[in-house]
Amino acid sequence: xxxxxxxxxxxxxxxxTDFYELTMCASYFDNNKxxxxxxxxxxxxxxxxxxxxxxxxxxxxxxxxxxVKFTEEHLVYLKKQGFNQQFLDYxxxxxxxxxxxxxxxxxxAFPCEPLIRVTAPIIEAQxxxxxxxxxxxxxTMIATKASHVVNAAKGxxxxxxxxxxxxxxxxxxxxxxxxxxxxxxxxxxxxxGFLYGIPVFGTMAHSFIMSYKREIDAxxxxxxxxxxxxxxxxxxxxxxxxxxxxxxxxxxxxKKGFKLNGVRLDSGDLIEVSKKVRKLLDDKGLQYVKIxxxxxxxxxxxxxxxxNDAKIDAFGVGTKMxxxxxxxxxxxxxxxxxxxxxxxxxxxxMKLSEGKTTLPGRKQVYRLTDENGNYSKDVIALANEKVNGxxxxxxxxxxxxxxxxxxxxxxxxxxxxENLAKLPKKYKKLTKSEAYTVELSRELKNLxxxxxxxxxxxx
Amino acid sequence: xxxxxxxxxxxxxxxxTDFYELTMCASYFDNNKxxxxxxxxxxxxxxxxxxxxxxxxxxxxxxxxxxVKFTEEHLVYLKKQGFNQQFLDYxxxxxxxxxxxxxxxxxxAFPCEPLIRVTAPIIEAQxxxxxxxxxxxxxTMIATKASHVVNAAKGxxxxxxxxxxxxxxxxxxxxxxxxxxxxxxxxxxxxxGFLYGIPVFGTMAHSFIMSYKREIDAxxxxxxxxxxxxxxxxxxxxxxxxxxxxxxxxxxxxKKGFKLNGVRLDSGDLIEVSKKVRKLLDDKGLQYVKIxxxxxxxxxxxxxxxxNDAKIDAFGVGTKMxxxxxxxxxxxxxxxxxxxxxxxxxxxxMKLSEGKTTLPGRKQVYRLTDENGNYSKDVIALANEKVNGxxxxxxxxxxxxxxxxxxxxxxxxxxxxENLAKLPKKYKKLTKSEAYTVELSRELKNLxxxxxxxxxxxx
Numbered sequence: 001x002x003x004x005x006x007x008x009x010x011x012x013x014x015x016x017t018d019f020y021e022l023t024m025c026a027s028y029f030d031n032n033k034x035x036x037x038x039x040x041x042x043x044x045x046x047x048x049x050x051x052x053x054x055x056x057x058x059x060x061x062x063x064x065x066x067x068v069k070f071t072e073e074h075l076v077y078l079k080k081q082g083f084n085q086q087f088l089d090y091x092x093x094x095x096x097x098x099x100x101x102x103x104x105x106x107x108x109a110f111p112c113e114p115l116i117r118v119t120a121p122i123i124e125a126q127x128x129x130x131x132x133x134x135x136x137x138x139x140t141m142i143a144t145k146a147s148h149v150v151n152a153a154k155g156x157x158x159x160x161x162x163x164x165x166x167x168x169x170x171x172x173x174x175x176x177x178x179x180x181x182x183x184x185x186x187x188x189x190x191x192x193g194f195l196y197g198i199p200v201f202g203t204m205a206h207s208f209i210m211s212y213k214r215e216i217d218a219x220x221x222x223x224x225x226x227x228x229x230x231x232x233x234x235x236x237x238x239x240x241x242x243x244x245x246x247x248x249x250x251x252x253x254x255k256k257g258f259k260l261n262g263v264r265l266d267s268g269d270l271i272e273v274s275k276k277v278r279k280l281l282d283d284k285g286l287q288y289v290k291i292x293x294x295x296x297x298x299x300x301x302x303x304x305x306x307x308n309d310a311k312i313d314a315f316g317v318g319t320k321m322x323x324x325x326x327x328x329x330x331x332x333x334x335x336x337x338x339x340x341x342x343x344x345x346x347x348x349x350m351k352l353s354e355g356k357t358t359l360p361g362r363k364q365v366y367r368l369t370d371e372n373g374n375y376s377k378d379v380i381a382l383a384n385e386k387v388n389g390x391x392x393x394x395x396x397x398x399x400x401x402x403x404x405x406x407x408x409x410x411x412x413x414x415x416x417x418e419n420l421a422k423l424p425k426k427y428k429k430l431t432k433s434e435a436y437t438v439e440l441s442r443e444l445k446n447l448x449x450x451x452x453x454x455x456x457x458x459x
Numbered sequence: 460x461x462x463x464x465x466x467x468x469x470x471x472x473x474x475x476t477d478f479y480e481l482t483m484c485a486s487y488f489d490n491n492k493x494x495x496x497x498x499x500x501x502x503x504x505x506x507x508x509x510x511x512x513x514x515x516x517x518x519x520x521x522x523x524x525x526x527v528k529f530t531e532e533h534l535v536y537l538k539k540q541g542f543n544q545q546f547l548d549y550x551x552x553x554x555x556x557x558x559x560x561x562x563x564x565x566x567x568a569f570p571c572e573p574l575i576r577v578t579a580p581i582i583e584a585q586x587x588x589x590x591x592x593x594x595x596x597x598x599t600m601i602a603t604k605a606s607h608v609v610n611a612a613k614g615x616x617x618x619x620x621x622x623x624x625x626x627x628x629x630x631x632x633x634x635x636x637x638x639x640x641x642x643x644x645x646x647x648x649x650x651x652g653f654l655y656g657i658p659v660f661g662t663m664a665h666s667f668i669m670s671y672k673r674e675i676d677a678x679x680x681x682x683x684x685x686x687x688x689x690x691x692x693x694x695x696x697x698x699x700x701x702x703x704x705x706x707x708x709x710x711x712x713x714k715k716g717f718k719l720n721g722v723r724l725d726s727g728d729l730i731e732v733s734k735k736v737r738k739l740l741d742d743k744g745l746q747y748v749k750i751x752x753x754x755x756x757x758x759x760x761x762x763x764x765x766x767n768d769a770k771i772d773a774f775g776v777g778t779k780m781x782x783x784x785x786x787x788x789x790x791x792x793x794x795x796x797x798x799x800x801x802x803x804x805x806x807x808x809m810k811l812s813e814g815k816t817t818l819p820g821r822k823q824v825y826r827l828t829d830e831n832g833n834y835s836k837d838v839i840a841l842a843n844e845k846v847n848g849x850x851x852x853x854x855x856x857x858x859x860x861x862x863x864x865x866x867x868x869x870x871x872x873x874x875x876x877e878n879l880a881k882l883p884k885k886y887k888k889l890t891k892s893e894a895y896t897v898e899l900s901r902e903l904k905n906l907x908x909x910x911x912x913x914x915x916x917x918x
Contacts, residue, residue, distance in 0.1 A: 015649045020662050033670070039666070074653065165596050168628075172475065188479065190475070203482060205585075225482075225490070226482065
């Protein structure tokens, strides 16, 4: 965490923003519009084949809000972009001073529920939009996708292997972080291991095998270096010839008092191959040698493998999870829901465009549980309304200072596990999952009705 | 560029690697396997609806190779992961000392053509695999996607607007870089403007409009701040009511000697809306006010709009381009193609797995042109073979030192434009494009034939 903080500071993430945030802010400033406003960050709809969201990325949001500032170099650049000196002087002293409420990281969430609620002078609240959307989009998308993959694996280990196809350096780190939070056992990304303490895994590539004249020479060389923890890739030439050679090396290791950890399958019909390989190993008394599978896997492929009783102990999942390949974004948005008016009173704001309606006013989300403590439904209500259930949004920042202890990655992982344990099975199937109920409270509905009438007139 | 270099140094990208690169290297080291090897980086196949690739990411590859090293902190971490002291001592002095040949950034390329060729002691060549794949995957994917979007826009401006949904900070920067290289006019990403000098664009969001009681008050406030260059978002409530108010503001600006730059459409049927808005503006003598369109656009949508004569002057393209949403990765791989054997002779290496065959030996790509200087076909040949055509791979690094002047982003953009001008139209349609011919040379074919025979025996 502190490393990430250092990095943000050095990188001056203030300019990591859409240009229009700055032009809007310049105009707010120029027109002396400095009042408080509240924005909701939420996700409009579930991506196909996801039955819930895992909210993630709050830590990076809070560290960004705490550190965002403009350097002299930035201001020189912005001056060249045509901003006037008064606004640049304002930016020179810019600091985020707002209050932030948010759902704890790792919480199961649903569309339209405010996940982060920012109340700040409108310039501050507007300027931070792009960073918040960017980091929540990536992290929630990956945590959600990885969680569905982990569900499909039904308790068998999943390792995140997608670094080579993830979208750059930051994505590589965040994919590792969020797939671990979601329940993966680890990652291939060594930098993520170093920075976040996530367990790292990996063995060998085909090139390693091919660099030796004979396959068994490659196996022996590797086992010599890692006698305690070799997992041998057996498909370079032929899975069945490969496993025979792996078995020879396993027996050689046994004589030296070591055990081969496993074999890895990376191609072919994994159902059939895994069964045959398991039998070949078992017949030689190598029941302890695990079978690890990789190669173009995702949640559907894993479900198919396990439904067909594939003999696989752990899965390496790469590109499809690490890029959320079937849907590489979530519909995360950040919408104005109230502004402080002339009389110092907050007025609720609502967008009416077809299919893009937003929920007005400052809100809270309540989660109701059944007699067993399982989640039964959520209610989105006004913040000051009295509603049954546990409020999901908690105050995380006050006047620009973080007011919670940031949870460790292990603690967030525990939040995920606890949340998912309380979400009934019918809501977490891979396909045709039942839709979880999210209602609007009576007062919120009344507010919407009232606003629809006045808004139609006042434009 | 220098900023990027500083950043890489600070970030110590040596650990940005799959764990298996390190375990393989440890085993190579342990088994005294230190000979030279050559790896090819190439893309196995074209993503659907792409008819060519734009190779990008070489600058970051070379800066990484020049700077990769392990710090004391890294070695402490790796020791905990079980690597032995001899290997750690080796890593302490690790430096990439190899030779690299590559296709210039911005070159049009095709599947199976080596884009980067690395010859180095096998540990060095192996260790750098993950970073090379990661950066070429993202950058080539985006340059290729953006190039197809720019083609569809037929000379009208395209601005990259996807920052909020791109996969993190590094992706945001690289998407801006590579869409600009590919021919976009600029980006919304201010940090990319600051770091790379890419022109930045942006105006206002719906929240800006909604923060004012009346839409026209918002328009006036913005025009007051940016009298010379306002583009007004007109769809918050209703496009046609919006454009009427924009016209009022345009006339008010005229009186002060200014001109409204444009209006932006962000929803609705853009064909119909743009035609009506154009007419409404023209009828008021506002022919000079441009129409800018955004909202879920990609190359297919743009082609549809222009085919139907939509009155749009420029396009803002976001998520679908910035995440390459229809295919968020390319099949980029890095394969061993030769090793130096015991007698100091290089032996070609080839992978035979079904559907994953690789091309053996050290290779060059030749591009043939017709009598007009247009590209007619490519030939992949052995490096020392005599073949007609212009060689695409040039030496970019020798003994770990960069031996070319790294081109500026503007120069790379020019390479792209020149390359695409020489690629006949039939090869760059959005759908059903003709397949460009890539042949294997006679000697390469002979080598493959010979290797197939011996490999089947020698495993």
